[in-house]
């Protein structure tokens with residue numbers, strides 16, 4: 001490990017990282033954040049094992065950088081906790097380092113940086129997330145009830161509940177930890193939906209073995225916020241993670257009528273056919289089959305998402321722009337009658 005640490009110092013010196021480091025020490029707060037662009041080719045040339053570590057074990061790489069920075073900044077920094085963010089500028093051009101957005105399942109592999117290419121189809125506003133938090137032991141006699149022993153920082157690929165939660169315990173006395181809210185360090189985050197560029201053509205004609213497309217959510221943090229635009233294609237290096245958003249989704253086939261189950265079985269040869277046939281004939285009393293299929297599919301998806309609770313955040317709203325308001329009114333009315341069945 002000491003060889004790797006020497007290499008880190010040499011690399012930071014050569015890449016201008018050391019002078020940036022001194023500049024970054026002027027921060028205030030409970031946690032010092034240092035972000036470095038890392039060129040994997042340069043690091044591999046300097047020290048193959050360090051380069052390998054950055055590419056395949058980012059958590060270990062960050063902890064190596066952290067200990068080097070802690071060592072080089074003694075005297076500058078009042079507190080020991082430093083938050084290091086390593087941003088690979090690119091990855092080796094091999095399939096092992098690429099994540100194809102049309103492949104499933106995704107995000108179940110080891111947590112390491114992968115390159116992906118996607119089109120931005122939606123994004124949120126910039127909101128805050130907890131970059132770092134300080135916790136104190138609730139047992140007054142414990143040394144951890146003061147000081148900075150329990151500092152947690154956000155790690156790339158981790159969920160935010162890994163930084164702030166109410167059930168952390170003290171490593172000395174196992175008492176519950178309480179957050180010192182005054183010391184919380186907030187950062188910016190923005191969620192961006194990326195989709196494979198071929199998905200733009202998804203409503204065109206496809207053969208039976210068509211690919212399925214599902215967007216992925218990209219978390220842009222801190223200085224990366226507002227760096228993307230809707231409709232543009234981007235190459236991204238990131239750490240894929242599997243985040244459970246709906247842990248209690250249930251599937252109840254008993255509610256599905258026999259006709260639907262038979263249709264589903266008959267259409268199992270293609271991922272598109274079932275949805276296409278249902279959308280095609282949806283609302284046939286008010287709109288002739290075959291017309292406004294995209295609108296009908298949208299209304300169907302919205303129906304599927306609709307829960308009893310109208311304030312649920314998971315409702316799917318449908319925005320339709322047309323000069324044919326009669327069609328929209330009829331189909332919306334038809335959708336509402338389905339809701340009350």
Ligand SMILES: [Zn+2]
Pocket residue numbers: 137138139142143144145170171172173174175
């Ligand atoms: Zn304690």
